[in-house]
Amino acid sequence: xxxxxxxxxxxxxxxxxxxxxxxxxxxxxxxxxxxxxxxxxxxxxxxxxxxxxxxxxxxxxxxxxxxxxxxxxxxxxxxxxxxxxxxxxxxxxxxxxxxxxxxxxxxxxxxxxxxxxxxxxxxxxxxxxxxxxxxxxxxxxxxxxxxxxxxxxxxxxxxxxxxxxxxxxxxxxxxxxxxxxxxxxxxx
Amino acid sequence: xxxxxxxxxxxxxxxxxxxxxxxxxxxxxxxxxxxxxxxxxxxxxxxxxxxxxxxxxxxxxxxxxxxxxxxxxxxxxxxxxxxxxxxxxxxxxxxxxxxxxxxxxxxxxxxxxxxxxxxxxxxxxxxxxxxxxxxxxxxxxxxxxxxxxxxxxxxxxxxxxxxxxxxxxxxxxxxxxxxxxxxxxxxx
Numbered sequence: 001x002x003x004x005x006x007x008x009x010x011x012x013x014x015x016x017x018x019x020x021x022x023x024x025x026x027x028x029x030x031x032x033x034x035x036x037x038x039x040x041x042x043x044x045x046x047x048x049x050x051x052x053x054x055x056x057x058x059x060x061x062x063x064x065x066x067x068x069x070x071x072x073x074x075x076x077x078x079x080x081x082x083x084x085x086x087x088x089x090x091x092x093x094x095x096x097x098x099x100x101x102x103x104x105x106x107x108x109x110x111x112x113x114x115x116x117x118x119x120x121x122x123x124x125x126x127x128x129x130x131x132x133x134x135x136x137x138x139x140x141x142x143x144x145x146x147x148x149x150x151x152x153x154x155x156x157x158x159x160x161x162x163x164x165x166x167x168x169x170x171x172x173x174x175x176x177x178x179x180x181x182x183x184x185x186x187x188x
Numbered sequence: 189x190x191x192x193x194x195x196x197x198x199x200x201x202x203x204x205x206x207x208x209x210x211x212x213x214x215x216x217x218x219x220x221x222x223x224x225x226x227x228x229x230x231x232x233x234x235x236x237x238x239x240x241x242x243x244x245x246x247x248x249x250x251x252x253x254x255x256x257x258x259x260x261x262x263x264x265x266x267x268x269x270x271x272x273x274x275x276x277x278x279x280x281x282x283x284x285x286x287x288x289x290x291x292x293x294x295x296x297x298x299x300x301x302x303x304x305x306x307x308x309x310x311x312x313x314x315x316x317x318x319x320x321x322x323x324x325x326x327x328x329x330x331x332x333x334x335x336x337x338x339x340x341x342x343x344x345x346x347x348x349x350x351x352x353x354x355x356x357x358x359x360x361x362x363x364x365x366x367x368x369x370x371x372x373x374x375x376x
Binding site: 011013014015017018019020038039040041042043044049051053077080081084085087088128130131134135137139153157158159160161162163164165166167168169170171172173174175176177178179182183184185186187188 | 199201202203205206207208226227228229230231232237239241265268269272273275276316318319322323325327341345346347348349350351352353354355356357358359360361362363364365366367370371372373374375376
């Protein structure tokens, strides 16, 4: 993956709203982990909020809760086998960075690492844990965002259950039908 | 759209987790409305929970809050212009069903209507409003689900901002790499 450029945090929606599987990296004290996540939603542009279901059965749950931080990394089709392996193993028994040949780059605003091989990286701080105990639902603010310079439209993968993924297809513009106030916050 | 078949509610994830734009229909007393929604996430399989951001600026906000119900309808590429028109108009001034030629079919478990032209319809009851005042985040239980008999893989549309949509592309299976306990809850 070529070197990355900064992205305004509110433009993270352009990559997360379409619903891709993401890799969540976390670090607490001396421990680092990474997990797959398909249950997330954008919640606000400014501040740039994203809600994530990180179930308590995941080894990452306590790392994220204790540190109050994570990085949401955006993998593409070339990483699909890695994504599946990460989703089918536990950080309790495996160093998932080493086992999957992932490179941990330092983040700017959080201790959790960026995954270099991913198309984009969103550094997150936990801003609201009101629903963590009841639903394992974490509300993060994206405080720093990075993306690869190209391509404009990454081949993200979208999980449909039962071992099957939908791959991001063609782009279609309907800009001409929008009211101007409804535009913006996209990939351009 | 041909007649629909029942879908177990926990299989709704197969269609919602990939992150499509959906149409939320609502009814309260004598008023019916429909809005576009891109900010949603699955939260649980059983009960089948889905969290949705319905901002207070939408005419649908009070209809959903007061009735405690809605239907999440899944449109496909053939409906993209309708989706955009719905997202760029307000139910305060327009009957969006009539203006867009949508057919309101009766739901089984809620008063809000099913949109016949959509590929799937998920009847929802509001089960937790703890984050409605702070974030406009509604947690619904899908109590009844319907989908078209075919195709297996609908051409859903996924909003990336700025008037542009990503269309669902090819399907890729990695079943062979999954632990058996991690499979299920898919389209099959």
